[in-house]
Amino acid sequence: MTTRWGILATGRIARSFADNLREVDGAVIAAVGSRSAESAGAFASEYGARAHASYESLVADPDVDVVYIATPHSMHLENARLAFAAGKHVLCEKPLTLNLAEAEAMVAAAREAGLFLMEAMWMACHPVVRAIVEGIGEGRYGEPRQVHADLGFVVPPGASARMVDPALGAGALLDMGIYPLTFAHLVLGEADELAATARVNEHGVDLDVAIAGRHGDAVSALTASMTAVSPRTATIATTTGRIDVPADFHHPAYATWTPTNGEPERIEGLGPLIGSGLGNEAAHVQECLHAGRLESPLVPLGRTLTLIRQMDEVRRQIGVSYASDS
Numbered sequence: 508m509t510t511r512w513g514i515l516a517t518g519r520i521a522r523s524f525a526d527n528l529r530e531v532d533g534a535v536i537a538a539v540g541s542r543s544a545e546s547a548g549a550f551a552s553e554y555g556a557r558a559h560a561s562y563e564s565l566v567a568d569p570d571v572d573v574v575y576i577a578t579p580h581s582m583h584l585e586n587a588r589l590a591f592a593a594g595k596h597v598l599c600e601k602p603l604t605l606n607l608a609e610a611e612a613m614v615a616a617a618r619e620a621g622l623f624l625m626e627a628m629w630m631a632c633h634p635v636v637r638a639i640v641e642g643i644g645e646g647r648y649g650e651p652r653q654v655h656a657d658l659g660f661v662v663p664p665g666a667s668a669r670m671v672d673p674a675l676g677a678g679a680l681l682d683m684g685i686y687p688l689t690f691a692h693l694v695l696g697e698a699d700e701l702a703a704t705a706r707v708n709e710h711g712v713d714l715d716v717a718i719a720g721r722h723g724d725a726v727s728a729l730t731a732s733m734t735a736v737s738p739r740t741a742t743i744a745t746t747t748g749r750i751d752v753p754a755d756f757h758h759p760a761y762a763t764w765t766p767t768n769g770e771p772e773r774i775e776g777l778g779p780l781i782g783s784g785l786g787n788e789a790a791h792v793q794e795c796l797h798a799g800r801l802e803s804p805l806v807p808l809g810r811t812l813t814l815i816r817q818m819d820e821v822r823r824q825i826g827v828s829y830a831s832d833s
Contacts, residue, residue: 540565
């Protein structure tokens, strides 16, 4: 079956997603939309798609089945509402929105329209991460007691506005920290308690964040950075051994299980890797649409809302706010 994709925005992540779509069976890049006719035209020419000089025109395209939203965080709700009003399913970049109120509004709009919505948390669709989560769920690696996860990189001078402008939701938490938070949730379940600290610049942007979590009988230590070349790895300590996930832990080539007093074993992915892993996310969306699902079993909306609620609490603790919080 063919799924016709519309790409909303033409930035770096949109191009990465489109590159991955080329490797997904049944995926067609039907159209692209931008607020710049020149940008839309260049993107469309590169990927063999129809160009639209506005987002409104893109979502109205009758040859589009599902819209991938790749705009800055602060625009996600507005863009998703456009797509739902036009009868289009949505895959929306992470985080789904800036805060819980916006996320709940987006979920409500999807449900009212009877349309599919998924946050683009590609890590949860990655074959190696899925293998780790499945193995832990089956008790193959003992009971997890600690998770350490880190994601960070140096944001260079002259970076795009979405990385530095608080009006667009800039900050280490929403851009990088969502991955360690999600990983801990996947492995340990929902956090009962989170305690956070951060370094925040004079513009109110969180540059470096550290979060300690309690998940029932387990704990997590999670970090994110916009200023440092961090390890970008994850470790799961269990009652019978340890799982090490190398950099980049959110889309790893493999993981290693080392049982107590045993030899290391390589953990391979559940199924093939499609592209860089964004292809697995797209393929999963297509499977959901073909099955008539309005929600993903790998990235359920309830978990997405829980994690945004947690990020709201972390931001409260570290003193970061956005205009739409009020």
